[in-house]
Amino acid sequence: MEFQSCFDIIGPIMVGPSSSHTAGVVSIGKFIYEMLGDCPQEANIVFYDSFAETYQGHGTDKALLGGLLGMDTDDQRIKNSLELAKEYGMQYQFEFAEECEYYDHPNITIVTAKCGDYVVKVGGVSLGGGLSKIFLINDKMVDIRLSAGDDLKALARDYQSIEKEFMEAI
Amino acid sequence: MEIQSMRELIKACEKEQKTIGEMMLKMETEKSGRDKEIIIAMMEERLIKMKEAVDRGIKDDSAAPSGISGGDAVKMYDYMNQGKALSGNYISNAMAFSLATSENNARMGVIVATPTAGAAGILPGVLFSLHKNDGTPFKDLVMGLFTASMLGLVIANRSFISGAAGGCQAEVGSATAMAAGTIVELRGGTPEQAVNATAIAMKSLLGLVCDPVAGLVEVPCIKRNVIGTSIAFSAADMALAGIESQIPCDEVIGAMYRIGKDMPRTLRETALGGLATTETGKQVKERLFCRKS
Numbered sequence: 001m002e003f004q005s006c007f008d009i010i011g012p013i014m015v016g017p018s019s020s021h022t023a024g025v026v027s028i029g030k031f032i033y034e035m036l037g038d039c040p041q042e043a044n045i046v047f048y049d050s051f052a053e054t055y056q057g058h059g060t061d062k063a064l065l066g067g068l069l070g071m072d073t074d075d076q077r078i079k080n081s082l083e084l085a086k087e088y089g090m091q092y093q094f095e096f097a098e099e100c101e102y103y104d105h106p107n108i109t110i111v112t113a114k115c116g117d118y119v120v121k122v123g124g125v126s127l128g129g130g131l132s133k134i135f136l137i138n139d140k141m142v143d144i145r146l147s148a149g150d151d152l153k154a155l156a157r158d159y160q161s162i163e164k165e166f167m168e169a170i
Numbered sequence: 171m172e173i174q175s176m177r178e179l180i181k182a183c184e185k186e187q188k189t190i191g192e193m194m195l196k197m198e199t200e201k202s203g204r205d206k207e208i209i210i211a212m213m214e215e216r217l218i219k220m221k222e223a224v225d226r227g228i229k230d231d232s233a234a235p236s237g238i239s240g241g242d243a244v245k246m247y248d249y250m251n252q253g254k255a256l257s258g259n260y261i262s263n264a265m266a267f268s269l270a271t272s273e274n275n276a277r278m279g280v281i282v283a284t285p286t287a288g289a290a291g292i293l294p295g296v297l298f299s300l301h302k303n304d305g306t307p308f309k310d311l312v313m314g315l316f317t318a319s320m321l322g323l324v325i326a327n328r329s330f331i332s333g334a335a336g337g338c339q340a341e342v343g344s345a346t347a348m349a350a351g352t353i354v355e356l357r358g359g360t361p362e363q364a365v366n367a368t369a370i371a372m373k374s375l376l377g378l379v380c381d382p383v384a385g386l387v388e389v390p391c392i393k394r395n396v397i398g399t400s401i402a403f404s405a406a407d408m409a410l411a412g413i414e415s416q417i418p419c420d421e422v423i424g425a426m427y428r429i430g431k432d433m434p435r436t437l438r439e440t441a442l443g444g445l446a447t448t449e450t451g452k453q454v455k456e457r458l459f460c461r462k463s
Contacts, residue, residue: 001172003326006198006319007212009285009348013219016275016290017387019283020332050334053440054385056459057236059278079278106334106438128332128340129285149212 021058024126029067034156227270268295289345291395333380336430343375367409369419381444
């Protein structure tokens with residue numbers, strides 16, 4: 001059961017126009033921002049399938065950059081995030097592909113982001129209604145559910161501590 | 171407690187003598203560990219944001235950045251206020267409020283996804299129409315949002331709610347089905363009647379493809395939201411009259427899932443088929459985005 005809470009259905013409070021192509025993508029970007037602890041200096045963003053076909057109409061690119069800049073789904077600055085990212089000195093590029101080899105869904109993005117010495121590769125899927133999921137971090141499959149109103153900072157921190165324990169164990 | 175089907179939902183409501191909305195509130199309290207009052211306040215916040223979007227949209231006749239939508243909410247509201255609407259106060263008010271919300275969404279304004287942004291006009295449309303026409307208090311509308319989310323949760327977990335996954339039947343279809351059941355509950359119908367309305371509404375939209383012009387959530391999405399409110403009221407009226415869906419709601423949801431799975435990729439929000447590839451649709455796309463296609 002992917003959908004758990006009444007707020008997965010009623011919500012998020014968000015800027016338009018699409019819950020799956022805008023709001024869900026803001027959360028994926030914001031999760032990466034929280035993982036890095038800051039907005040990345042460089043970001044390579046791959047949009048697959050439906051994202052690749054319709055990103056301009058839905059502002060999917062603005063949504064992802066807004067998230068990477070630390071914005072929430074209802075932040076009215078999202079519509080200006082392409083310019084804001086440049087002002088912040090973020091180097092970004094978008095690539096487009098048909099199908100993703102890691103996960104079967106029409107709404108997928110894989111982002112490689114760099115902040116200082118820290119580089120992460122994160123795969124996210126937007127499931128609809130603003131709900132999304134991180135399924136890949138640095139070539140490892142994960143299952144981190146991102147819902148409206150979740151504390152993404154805490155989720156990213158939890159993941160980092162699990163990862164750290166794992167690294168120390170080996 | 172997990173509710174995975176409409177059948178289980180009706181049984182649970184009968185057993186505990188609760189409405190569908192009350193059942194959702196109970197489940198949310200148990201699962202989240204939050205106080206009931208906090209959960210109600212969170213839902214209230216969403217209702218207020220919906221009202222703000224309607225109030226802004228009803229007065230705003232500006233065009234969306236694309237230039238292909240905007241201004242229709244004001245037209246519909248004026249027409250309605252002249253008392254000319256053939257479809258009566260309930261439906262014509264819902265149409266205007268739905269246009270207001272969906273146009274606001276296209277302008278990248280703040281809205282509440284119910285369950286998605288593409289279908290965000292339907293629930294506020296019917297809820298604020300009930301408020302205006304029979305004085306349904308806001309506190310009841312908040313409970314109505316719990317009803318809607320319970321119905322939506324069952325649909326989302328058994329099938330899908332996004333156009334990219336299952337076509338517009340999954341998106342406007344699900345929102346319309348949720349709205350129909352919610353109207354029934356707010357008008358004092360039983361959980362069984364609410365689920366019947368949900369089934370009847372969803373059946374009317376089965377097979378609807380997602381074919382947005384230039385990939386924008388505007389054409390035909392905005393007007394499909396409007397029509398969704400009419401279907402929601404018709405389905406609710408049938409259920410309140412005691413009419414049942416011959417196909418049980420869970421089976422209707424199953425049919426929606428299978429139809430969505432059979433739907434080609436070109437008709438699932440990729441803007442590669444249907445209205446998106448009409449002559450006019452292609453021209454709009456070309457005008458807006460000079461890119462590979």
